[in-house]
Amino acid sequence: MPSRQPRAPKADPETDEAIHAAIARAVMDGSLRAGTKLAEHRLAEIFGVSRERIRKVLHRLGAERRIEIIPNRGARVPQPTLAEIRAIYEAHRVLEAGVLMALLPRLDDAVLARLDAHLAEERAAAERGDRSASVRLSGAFHLLLVDAVGNAELSRILRDLLSRSSVMVSVYEPASQSICAVDEHGAIVEALRARDVARAVALSAHHFQHVEQRLRVDPGPAPATDLAAAFRPYAPAKTVRARRGR
């Protein structure tokens, strides 16, 4: 009975994390078309792991609201409504208003120096025309603000919102324009330096409304629907079989 072969001892403790990050990234940067089905068996083949492991990762992603899981019907890449996306931006805006008010008592030269340094980075990226870096740094600016408050809970909540809003940027945001105008970030910092909270809050709200209004009404063309292609850098070549002409 125990004709059991030794079985590959690849119980990497960080494999789960890698798969989780890979799927989260693919969903967030738009490599996978909204509505694409994430079949457990396909993903298990692509990543070369057992189905149970994929299953666990998928459920975790579902709990994080990064993908959508329907009982007995599997996981799908979510297809958020424009209204839902605006709701996330609005939540971010409301939260940041509170953050700015809470930040005032903790605002010192060190924090302002860090913000100035970050603004310099943002301007450099904008001048280089590096859109990818601009998007990343633009988000990091808001994280810098909330981190300065020194409350881990707040940082975690805002980080979550930010990661989910960045999902849709690639779909709903017109590529021709830069995401966050650096000047708007700079204006917020100046208001903070002058300890004018009301103005900082107003600038922040205006900033977010600016971003919200720029969102396109209809989603852009679907990027890709082939799972294997989306995860190519992570998939061993041999596991990418000829896909069925479904």
Added chain:
Amino acid sequence: MPSRQPRAPKADPETDEAIHAAIARAVMDGSLRAGTKLAEHRLAEIFGVSRERIRKVLHRLGAERRIEIIPNRGARVPQPTLAEIRAIYEAHRVLEAGVLMALLPRLDDAVLARLDAHLAEERAAAERGDRSASVRLSGAFHLLLVDAVGNAELSRILRDLLSRSSVMVSVYEPASQSICAVDEHGAIVEALRARDVARAVALSAHHFQHVEQRLRVDPGPAPATDLAAAFRPYAPAKTVRARRGR
């Protein structure tokens, strides 16, 4: 070889939800001492289900930050530091400041009427001396505020914070005092009615700081550590075996 008995076909679709709710409640209302180990096998016995089902529920609770899961070491009832609890209250306070500002444009007679009705309920509970209802209604007041904004994301975030802060109330909150002074809630509503946002925000902040300062430094006596006893209403009697004199 297939001497497999039919096996109880109890694949209730709502069993998971019931177990999840039971454990969440037990953790949140303090039936289980902070630090208590939640062994999968014990819980499986108590609830009369397979270990895998408990496992899934436990991991979900961990993702929701209601319990603490350490890889290869199992799940425990979290033992938050006073600092962590204050951080949650602070996050709630910062968030509510933003909520109050966002609420102003949406504030109409209907919302004010709902708030007034709620205040009446709170006062009634306080006069009855019904502490349990007071705690519940006090939390519901803040939910009412955020729900009035009409943003599902904000409501979800605040609901999560509230459920986690209510965990610790039973541990760190002195039982002799009422949780939220109804008058403080009433004052916030009055400030809103006068459309004086600055005052409403200040009152709200003062209110939360009031609650934070009342927290006891040292946790109270541990209520219970016996899993079977904590889940008694959910556990079939026969599964409650004589506990090992560990």
Added chain:
DNA sequence: CCCCGACAAAATGTGCACATTCTCTGGATT
């Protein structure tokens, strides 16, 4: 007397096989 290493027991993690549910296709009936 204290500390360290190894062994044993128990708890968690994982893969596999089976059960259940859903989807899709093909055909018969109204």
Added chain:
DNA sequence: AATCCAGAGAATGTGCACATTTTGTCGGGG
């Protein structure tokens, strides 16, 4: 001709057995 039902195929859900890791204990050495 359109609709509905039935059956096959495929995908998800679940329990079980085994592997791995951790923890508590005992014995020997410093």
